[in-house]
Amino acid sequence: MSAFSEKLDAAGVASILARVAERRPRVHCLTNTVAQNVTANMLLAFGAMPSMAGHPDEVAAVAAGAGAILINLGTISPEGERAIPKLLAVAQEHRIPLVLDPVFVELSPLRLRLVGDVLASFDVLVRGNATEMAVLEPLFVPKRDIVRVTTGAVDRIETEGRSLSVAHGHAWMTKVTGLGCASSALVAACRAVEPDPMIAAAAALTAYGIAGEIAAERATGPGSFAMHLIDALAGLDEAALAARMS
Template structure:
């Protein structure tokens, strides 16, 4: 399993770099520039417009969509609604990042509505997954949410977990400095949307993205002296990593 998954990670990364999918990101104010830089370093093209009248045009030409609730405001809420409608009409995959749903009942209600609008992937940390699923955010909750929503559910942390309700993987490695750089998770969800654009099996796309991010973070962490020097090292690693650098980090739980 792990060998095949590693080969697939390399293959999907090669596809990403060859096809350069454009990921349209409706994301939070803290994440915009970092997310765009992560996408570019990995081989994708970012676009970040949130002005609702312009969103349909941007989605029509894009390959995938990211919806991130981190700094929700009326403009972004409208942009999200329009963007999902167009993405679904166009048959493009979209990824949901339900940032801080545990901190706002309004946001939690919106995230639950969005989860019913067929996201390809929902990527959350444990607290967000717990709130969204009304549980402890454990593996069983992720599995149930995946079955209910039809999305691949990904929980990130020291060890990442992904499930489509039937298949599941754990991805270890990376570096703790990831948690000290704001928008690490936000940018990873955007990158996952890029992988969804080049692989129709959403579970394999998500697993490959997780392995790629962990491998790049591990390489960056080897030279970083703290969060500040971690960021450029991480961008360089996303840019430079080759398939043989992934290691056997994807495992069955």
């Protein structure tokens, strides 16, 4: 089946970034402890607000007011496992969009089972790398309307009958821990202000990729790259986007 391939221009990306900056959506992140700090800093640089409670007895209360919910399995714990059904229920009740990041699902039957639980929810976007997304292919078969985002040198954003691709970024983005996880949080931030999940994902990944290109020009290695990436993301404007999207 052929998919209609769309394209987002700099004004389109800038318009979504402006909405994030104005509305300051809170993204509730049940995410891994390795990536929590850089994820929160990327959300703040983007103009969004992070919250990261995971206690099963409070996670629903804290997530209830969020604009989007991220579930990332990177260091899933027994407590986090108990928090997931509570997050799915609160997402359903308050119609909060979900983003799932199936870190290392290829290594763990537990994670594959949890992915299945999340995919049964109503409004889920999945963001993973090629290895992770390949493992999930069978789960996607009965759910062709799920938005699947496969990041890499070129990011592919797909759902039934539609596709977008984003060709921005820098190889150093794979040399700093948590930068893939943070991209999922930025997709969630855009999804909080943009009803079309395909467009939301494309906007987030374009902005992030371009920030990465700017950072790479300033950095002398992956350590300084991470810092410049936060600065570049915080300073991104439509002119900078347009200059690199032509």
